[in-house]
Amino acid sequence: MIRLVGPGGAGKTEVGAVLADRLGVSFVDLDAEFATVNGDISAYLARYGYDAYAEQNVSVYSSLVGERERSDVIALSSGFMTYPDDVHPDYGRWRREISSSASTIVLLPSLNLETCVAETVRRQLRRAFARTPDREEHVIRTRFPIYASLPARKVETMRPVDAVVAELLSMMAAQQAAAPGRS
Numbered sequence: 001m002i003r004l005v006g007p008g009g010a011g012k013t014e015v016g017a018v019l020a021d022r023l024g025v026s027f028v029d030l031d032a033e034f035a036t037v038n039g040d041i042s043a044y045l046a047r048y049g050y051d052a053y054a055e056q057n058v059s060v061y062s063s064l065v066g067e068r069e070r071s072d073v074i075a076l077s078s079g080f081m082t083y084p085d086d087v088h089p090d091y092g093r094w095r096r097e098i099s100s101s102a103s104t105i106v107l108l109p110s111l112n113l114e115t116c117v118a119e120t121v122r123r124q125l126r127r128a129f130a131r132t133p134d135r136e137e138h139v140i141r142t143r144f145p146i147y148a149s150l151p152a153r154k155v156e157t158m159r160p161v162d163a164v165v166a167e168l169l170s171m172m173a174a175q176q177a178a179a180p181g182r183s
Contacts, residue, residue, distance in 0.1 A: 002073045009123030011157040012075035018165045020073040028074040034060050058088035071135035104152040
């Protein structure tokens with residue numbers, strides 16, 4: 001399973017769908033799965049709060065992934081890697097697994113904090129459910145160090161989707177070629 005991690009507006013959904021298509025596997029957007037199970041995310045947040053949303057989001061992820069091996073490309077919700085450790089009984093295990101997996105990729109508009117903040121805010125403000133510009137900036141400034149510190153590969157997304165996907169495919173091919181047992 002290839003997991004795409006990053007802030008809202010990083011391109012996880014668009015890149016993930018194209019990547020899955022090129023690999024001939026399924027694409028799963030965790031936000032869409034959450035909405036299928038629980039209804040509109042904004043309405044859920046308004047009714048139950050962020051902690052309940054985070055707990056339920058981990059539950060949705062757990063039911064999707066479970067103990068099965070999947071070959072999907074999955075776009076995680078923007079805050080998934082930033083939840084408190086005690087948000088869900090399985091969260092610590094999932095976070096460690098996602099963080100340490102060679103198939104986890106962090107998508108960021110830029111590896112430069114200020115460029116990433118500006119681009120993330122710009123992209124997020126185009127969305128119907130956008131927060132205020134100040135709130136979007138606060139969220140990305142808070143989360144950027146978390147994304148940047150993950151031991152996963154980082155890929156910048158301020159370029160055409162096809163170029164991002166080509167880089168991901170190249171990275172995966174090199175990783176596969178270097179895998180033990182390959183000649």
